[in-house]
Amino acid sequence: MGTDMGKKESLLFCLDRFLDPWFGYQLPYQDAIVDLLQVVIVSDNTLSVKEAALQLICDYAWPPFPVLEENFERVEAELRPDVSYAMHMDKEIETDS
Structure with missing residues (x-):
């Protein structure tokens, strides 16, 4: 994705x-986008870029998130609770029922 953090945020x-189902886009490569968002979170990016990627994952994707699971130790301490939540969203729903 390059090194310009402003462009990444944009x-x-x-x-x-494009990921929001309300707008009606049917992206054939949505799984690849979710994979890329996971890589953004565990790579050398600013915290704000990682937070934006994580928000997209939480809003528009569903576990499993193998890149996050395999690289959890690379996630900043302040993001770990939210990344853990994302990785376990499916289990939270099951226990609420």
Whole structure:
């Protein structure tokens, strides 16, 4: 994705529209986007870029998230609770029923 964090944030902002089912886009490569968002979180990016990627995952994707699971130790301490939540969203729903 490059090194310009401003451009990354802008791209992530735009992705919100395309991933949101309300707008009706049917992206054939949505799984690849979710994989890329996971890589953004565990790679060398600013915290704000990682937070934006994580928000997209929490809003528009569903576990499992293998990249996050395999690289959890690379996630910043302040993001770990939210990443853990994302990785276990499916289990939280099951226990609420």
